[in-house]
Amino acid sequence: MIKEINDKLIKESVFGKKLQNGLEVFFLPKKDYVKQYAIFATKYGSNDLSFKLDTEDSYTKVPVGIAHFLEHKLFEEPEGNVFDRFAELGANVNAYTNFNITAYYFTSTSYFYENLATLIRFVQSPYFTDENVEKEKGIIGQEIMMYQDNPEWRVFFNLLKGMYHNHPVKNDIAGTIESVNSTTKEDLYNCYNTFYHPSNMALFIAGDLDKEEVFKKVEEGFAELNYEKPHVITRQYTEEPTDIREGYIEERMLVSTPLFQIGYKDNRVGMDGIELATKEIAINILIDMIFGKSSDLYEGLYEKGLIDQSFGFDYVCERDYGHIIIGGESRSPMEVKGIIDGNISRIKKEGLDKETFERIKRKQIGENLSYYNSIEYIGNSFIGYYFKNINFLEYIKLLTEIRLETVEEYANSILDENRQVISIINP
Amino acid sequence: MLKLQSEKISEGINIHTIKTDKFKTSLINFYLQRPLNTEEVTYNSLTSMVLQRGTENYKTSKEISKKLEYLYGSQLYGNVRKKGERQILEFSLRTADTSYIEDKNMQREAIRLLNNLVNKPLIEEDGFRAAYVQQEKVNLSNKIKGRLNDKMQYSLERLVEEMCVKEGYRLHEYGREEDLSGISPQNLYNHYRRVMKESPIDIVVVGNHAHNNIKNQILENIGFNTIIPIIPQDIQLAEAPATPKKVVNEMEINQAKLSMGYRVDLPYSDPLYPAMILYTNILGGGAHSKLFLKVREEKSLCYYIFAKLEKFKSLLMISCGIEADKYDITTEVIGQQLEEMRRGSITDEEMRNAKRAIENSVRAMGDNAGALAEFYYSQIIGKPFYEIEELLSKIEGVTTEQLMAVAEKVKLDTIYFLKSRK
Numbered sequence: 001m002i003k004e005i006n007d008k009l010i011k012e013s014v015f016g017k018k019l020q021n022g023l024e025v026f027f028l029p030k031k032d033y034v035k036q037y038a039i040f041a042t043k044y045g046s047n048d049l050s051f052k053l054d055t056e057d058s059y060t061k062v063p064v065g066i067a068h069f070l071e072h073k074l075f076e077e078p079e080g081n082v083f084d085r086f087a088e089l090g091a092n093v094n095a096y097t098n099f100n101i102t103a104y105y106f107t108s109t110s111y112f113y114e115n116l117a118t119l120i121r122f123v124q125s126p127y128f129t130d131e132n133v134e135k136e137k138g139i140i141g142q143e144i145m146m147y148q149d150n151p152e153w154r155v156f157f158n159l160l161k162g163m164y165h166n167h168p169v170k171n172d173i174a175g176t177i178e179s180v181n182s183t184t185k186e187d188l189y190n191c192y193n194t195f196y197h198p199s200n201m202a203l204f205i206a207g208d209l210d211k212e213e214v215f216k217k218v219e220e221g222f223a224e225l226n227y228e229k230p231h232v233i234t235r236q237y238t239e240e241p242t243d244i245r246e247g248y249i250e251e252r253m254l255v256s257t258p259l260f261q262i263g264y265k266d267n268r269v270g271m272d273g274i275e276l277a278t279k280e281i282a283i284n285i286l287i288d289m290i291f292g293k294s295s296d297l298y299e300g301l302y303e304k305g306l307i308d309q310s311f312g313f314d315y316v317c318e319r320d321y322g323h324i325i326i327g328g329e330s331r332s333p334m335e336v337k338g339i340i341d342g343n344i345s346r347i348k349k350e351g352l353d354k355e356t357f358e359r360i361k362r363k364q365i366g367e368n369l370s371y372y373n374s375i376e377y378i379g380n381s382f383i384g385y386y387f388k389n390i391n392f393l394e395y396i397k398l399l400t401e402i403r404l405e406t407v408e409e410y411a412n413s414i415l416d417e418n419r420q421v422i423s424i425i426n427p
Numbered sequence: 428m429l430k431l432q433s434e435k436i437s438e439g440i441n442i443h444t445i446k447t448d449k450f451k452t453s454l455i456n457f458y459l460q461r462p463l464n465t466e467e468v469t470y471n472s473l474t475s476m477v478l479q480r481g482t483e484n485y486k487t488s489k490e491i492s493k494k495l496e497y498l499y500g501s502q503l504y505g506n507v508r509k510k511g512e513r514q515i516l517e518f519s520l521r522t523a524d525t526s527y528i529e530d531k532n533m534q535r536e537a538i539r540l541l542n543n544l545v546n547k548p549l550i551e552e553d554g555f556r557a558a559y560v561q562q563e564k565v566n567l568s569n570k571i572k573g574r575l576n577d578k579m580q581y582s583l584e585r586l587v588e589e590m591c592v593k594e595g596y597r598l599h600e601y602g603r604e605e606d607l608s609g610i611s612p613q614n615l616y617n618h619y620r621r622v623m624k625e626s627p628i629d630i631v632v633v634g635n636h637a638h639n640n641i642k643n644q645i646l647e648n649i650g651f652n653t654i655i656p657i658i659p660q661d662i663q664l665a666e667a668p669a670t671p672k673k674v675v676n677e678m679e680i681n682q683a684k685l686s687m688g689y690r691v692d693l694p695y696s697d698p699l700y701p702a703m704i705l706y707t708n709i710l711g712g713g714a715h716s717k718l719f720l721k722v723r724e725e726k727s728l729c730y731y732i733f734a735k736l737e738k739f740k741s742l743l744m745i746s747c748g749i750e751a752d753k754y755d756i757t758t759e760v761i762g763q764q765l766e767e768m769r770r771g772s773i774t775d776e777e778m779r780n781a782k783r784a785i786e787n788s789v790r791a792m793g794d795n796a797g798a799l800a801e802f803y804y805s806q807i808i809g810k811p812f813y814e815i816e817e818l819l820s821k822i823e824g825v826t827t828e829q830l831m832a833v834a835e836k837v838k839l840d841t842i843y844f845l846k847s848r849k
Contacts, residue, residue, distance in 0.1 A: 010451070010527065032449040034793040081724060087715035088776070090783025109790040138727035145682040146730055146748050149578050254679040256572035293492035302488070308566045310573075329573065359496045366499030366523040369451045373796065 002215060005393050009400075010372055014382065014393055017215055021222060022199025022230045026382060027214045028206040030375055036112040036207030037375040040123050041103035043202075043387045044195035046173040050236040051194060059236050062191055063183050064168075065140075065175015068097040070188050072140060074104070074123060076132050082122040091115040099169050100318060101384060102195075107376065112207065113217045120203075120221035126192045128185045140180050147174065151255045151425050159261045159325065159423035162246040166238035167321055198222070199230035204383050206375040237320065242267045242419070249423045259425040260333035262340065264414055266322030273389040274398070280317035281364075281399050282407045283324065283414060287313050288360045289352060289407075290344070291326055297343045306336050319388060324414060333424045344415050352411065357404045368396050429793055431803050431814075432638045439656030442642050443807065444632040445799060451527055453534065453634025454796040455645070457518040457545065458804055459626040462659040463509055463595045469602030470618045471514050473560075473567050473610060475505035478619075480559040482543040483550075494540055499523040499530070501537045503544060510808065511739025512595040513659045516622065518545055521796075524635055535644060542649040548619070554612030555619075564607050571601050575678075578845065579731075582684035583746055586843035589674045590688040594665060596740050627656040631804055633796040664692060664741050667838035675844045683751040683846040687761065689743040691736075692836040695809050701821040702829040706837075707736040708781040709830070710768055711745060715780040717764040722747065728757050739809060743837060751846040758842065769834040771827045778827070786819055 006013035015027045046067050052059045074095075075082045086093040091108035093115075104123050108115045147153045157172055164170040174180070205214055244265055271279060290297060291313045301307040311328035330336050371377050382392040433443045461471050485491045495501045501522040508515050522537045549556045575581045584599060591597040628651075632641050667690040693703055711718040711734025718732045732747035749757050767773070792798040793815065806812045813821065 030449075032447070035791045081714075081720075083714040084776075084780075087713075087780040087784065090780075090787040092713070092784070092787060107787070107791060109787045135727055139723060139730055142682065142728075142730035142748060142750075146579075148681045151576055255576050256574075257569050259576075292496075294489050294496055296489075299487065299489045303562070305562060305565055308569060329569065359493065362498075363496035363500035366501065366528070369499070369523050369527055370521070372451045373794075375794065 002211070005391055009396055010369060010393070012372060012393065015211055019198065019219060019222060021225075021227045022197070023222070024202045024386070025215065025218050026202065026204045026386075027209070027211060028204070028375070028378060028382075029209065029211065030206050031208055033206075033208050033375060034109050035107050035375060036109070036205070036209060037105065037107050037379050038116050038119055038203065038205045039103050039105035039379040039383055040119055040203045041101050041201060041383045042195050043100065043200050044102050044191070045098050045100040046171060047099045047168040048195065048235055049168050052234050052236070053194060053231040054234070055231055060190060060194075062187050063175060063179040064171045065173065065179050066183055066187055066191055067102050068174045069136065069140060069180060069183050070191055071095045071097045071102050071104075072136050073128055073133065073188060074126060077122060077125065077127050082118065085118050086115060089115050093119070097173055099173065101387065103380070103383065105376070105379065112209065116205070116217060117221050120218070123196070124225050126189065126196075128188045130185055133183070133185045133188065137180055140174060141177055144172070144174050144177055144180070147172070151253050151259050154251060154253060155259045155261050155327065155423050155425045156325075158249045158251060159263045159421055162249045162421035162423060163244050163263050163265045163323060164321070165241055165245045167240045168237065169321055194233060197230055198227060200233060202383050202386055204379045206379055240321070244419055244421050247421055249421070251425055252427070253425050255425055255427050257329045257331060258333050258427065259327070259329055260336065261325050261327035261423045262337055263421045263423070264324040264416065265419040265421070266324075266414055267416070267419060268413060269320055269322055272319050276317060276319065276388055277385070277390045277395065277398055278402065278406065279410065280315065281395075281402050282410045283315045283317070285357065285360050285364065285402065286352075286407050286411050287315055287324055287326070288364065289356050290347060292360065294356075294359075297340065301336060301339060306330050306332060306339070333422065337422050341417060348412060348415070352404060352408055354404060357407065361399065361402070364399055365396060368399060429799070429815075433807075434638070434642065436642075436646065437651065437654065439626075439654035440628045440630075440651055441807075442630045442632070442645065443803060444636065444638045444641055445803070446636060446638065447633065448635040449794075450634060450796050451524050452796065453522050453524050453636065454632065454800060455520045455538070455541065456631045456800045456804070457541070458629045458631070459516040459622060460659055460808065461514045461516060461622065461626060463512045463514040463598055465598065465603070465606075467618065468514060468598045468600070469567075469606035470610065470615060471516050471622070472507045472600060472602040473563060473607075474615060474619050474622070475507050475516055476563040476567060477555050477559050477615065478544055478548055479505050480563065481549040481556060483547040484543055485540070486549055491540070491544070498533050498537050498540070499528055501533075501540075503537070503541060505544070507600045509596070509598070509600040510805065511737070512662050513739070513808070514600060516626070526635065535648065538644060538648045546650050548616070550616065552612070554616045557612045560610070560612045560615060564610065567601065568604055568607055571599070571604050574599065574601070578678075578680055578682075578684055579746065579748065582686045582843060582845045583744060585674075585676065585845065586686040586688045586744060586841060587742075589672065589843055590742070590841040591665070594662070623652050625655060625657045627658055628654070629804060629807055631800040633799050661694075661739075664690070664694060666690060666692070667840040671839045672841040673844070674841065675846065677846055677848040680845070680847050682748045683754070683844065685747050685749055685754065685757055686843045686845075687745040687758070687839065688841045688843070689837050690840045691741040691743050691833070692838070693741055693833060695738050695741070696811060699829060699833055701818065702825045702833045703736060704785065705781055705822050705825045706768060706830050706833050707734050707743060708785055709773060709777050710734045710764060712781060713784055715777070715784060717767065717777070718745065718747075718761065721764055722757065722760050726756070726760060728753050728760070738805065754844060765834070765837065769831065771831040773827055773830060782823055782825075785822055789815055789819055
C-alpha cells in the first residue's frame, strides 16, 4: 500500500511503500521540474567498523575507510564501468559516503526509468576482483592526498579527534593510505553482504513523474533479484566517555590566516525520532541566536577584525553522538574563544531573548522552505532523516512549534566549557 | 517551458523576468558591468563588501541581518566575478515566495532593503563610513591572501596569471593587495557613484511574478540614476606562443597540481562555438570523457581531472591532482587525448554521451533559479543570445568534422605545475 505524508504549509507530499524484500521506497512528485532524481542509500557509513548479524556469533572488524572503498568499487561491473551506461542515457551518476550513510544517485532529464533500473541493478550487484580492488588503491590514495592538502578538512578532523576518545567518527571517512592498502576483496564482500540488503536501505525518487508508474517500475527493478531473509545488524562501538580527549589541537599547514574550529561535544545522546529532531531544531535555533549575523557576539568579533565572512556554525545531530561546531578564519583564534566563552557564560546567566528567538524562528522557517527548491537536497535530507526515524516533511511543523524554554534547556546543557575543543591550523 | 521576457527600462537599464511557480523562493539579481582593469578591479571588489556593512536606515550589518531574518530569512549579498575582461558587480536578493507565508508585504520590504543597500549607503564626510572601509580593506586583503588555501582553485588561477600576463584577464576578481593602501572612504565612494552612473545594469528576476507586476514593484522602490552607459569592450583574442611556457612552483603540499592552459582561436560569437562546448565535454566534461577514462580509470594517475572552457576569453583549461613524479606521463597522456580530438578519433559513443551530458546539465538549469539567472545573463551580455533549446539543438547538430575544425584552433599556451617542496 502506498502511504501519503504531506505538509500543507510547504504544499509537498511524499508517497511511501515498503517492498516485500524490506526496502522502503519514497516518491516526491515535483511538478514542472525538468530533472528527475533517484537516490538509493544504505544505512552504512565510515562509522560502521565492527558489526555482526543476528546469525553470527562474533563481531567482524574491518579496516577504516572501507565503506568509502566499497562505494568506489560498486561502480565496477564485469562489462566495465557503470558510468558508461548512465552516460549513454545522459544521466549524471555519483555517490557519497559519510559517517553513517552510503548513497548512490543520479539526475536525469530523460530516460528516467532506464536509469533507475541501472541504478538498482548496479548497487545490487557487486563485482570485486583482486585486480580491480588493487587498481582502485591508487585512485583512493590520490583522493586522500587531496584532502590532506585541504585545511578545512584537516581542522575538522583534528577537532573530532580532540572530542572523541573511541567513537569511530574521529576517523577520516576515506581511511588512511595504510588502511586502504590493507583492504581486500573479502573485506568488501563481507561489508557488502551485511549492509546492502534492501531491508537496510531506502530509495527516494523525485521528479515530474507518475506515482503509479514509479512504484511499478521500482518493483520491476527488484523482481529478478533474490534475497535472503533480512537480518538484524548490531553495530559495536566501544564505550564513549562524555568528556573530551583533548581540549586544544594545533597543526601547521600552508595557509594565509589561521583556521579554527571550536566544538562542543553533546552529552545528551541516544535519542531518535521526534525527540532527536526537536533537539536538533532547538540547538540550531540556539546557535543561530548566539553566533548568527544579528548577534552581539558576531558583531563584536567582526568589528574587532577577529572574524570575517568565513565565520560559520553548525550542529551535527546523530543518534549516538552530536556536536556543535563553530569555525572560520581568524588572526587570533584564542581571542575568539575567549570572547565566545565570556559571552556564553553571560547568556547562561541572563537567559535568551524572546524577540530574537521569534525572529530566528522566522528565518529558519524561510530557509527550510527554500530547501524544497532542490530535489537533490530534499532527497539527501529525507533519506538522512529517515534513517534516524524522522520524517523530513514534518520538520517545518516542529520548527514552528518549538518553544523558547526547550532552547534554553539545551543552552544550559550543551554549551559546557568542559566539553569544548579548539582545533587550529596555523600558517 | 520557461521563457525570458526582456524590457528596456531606460538607457542602459534592462529588466529580464522568468515567470514560474515551481520554486518556493523568488530571486532578483542586479548585475552591473565594469571593465576588468588595474584601475578599478580592487575598487569594485571592495565596494561590494563595504555596501553590505550599513545603509542610511540600517546603519550596521547587524541591523541589516535582523531585517533579513525577520523577512523569513531573506538573503541579500553583494559579490564580484569576472567574465572575460569584464568585472561584474552583482547584488542578489532571495526571498520566500509570498504564497507560502503569511506576511504579504515581505517582497516589497525586501526590495526596499535592496534599494537601501545599493542606493543609500551610509555616507559620512563625503565618503563611506571610514571604519567600515578600514575593516573591509583588512578582510579583502585576507581574502586575497587566502586564495592559496584552496590548492585546486589556486593552481588554476595561477595558470591564468601566467598565461595572460599581459592581458586584463590575469586579474583576479577580488583585486590586488597593492591597491588597498591608496583607497580612501572618499575616493571609493566617488568611484561607486561613477559606477552607478556609467554601468550597464541588467536585472534578472526568477519567480512567481507577472513581468509587469515585478517590474513596477522594482521601479517604484528602487531609484535609478540617469545612466550614460559605457559598455566594456570585448578584446581581441591573443595567440599561443610558438613554444609553450612552463612554470613550476613549489609549495608545502602533498598532492601536486597540474594545470594546462590552451588558447582557442574562436570567439563565442562564432557559429562554431557550440562545437567548442562539445569538444570540451568529450575531452574532459565528466566520467564519460577521454581524460577521465584514460588518465584516471585506465592509468590510475589521479582522482580528479577535468577540462573547462572560459566562454568570454576562449580559454580551455585542464586540471588534475597527481603525484609529482608522474608529471611526464600525465602530460603525455593528456597530450594524446588532444591529439585524438584533432585526428577526429571520436567514437559514436563518446559523441553521443557528451551530447546527452550537455543536454542533461543545460536542461537541469531550469530547476535552479540561480543557475537560470546566470545562464541568461551570460547570454544577454555575450551574444548571440541562445534560448536553452536553441543552444541544445546547435550542439546536437555538431559533426566530427566540426570538432576537428575547432581542434585545430586549440593551442597549448602554458603549463603550470604546483608541486611539493621536498
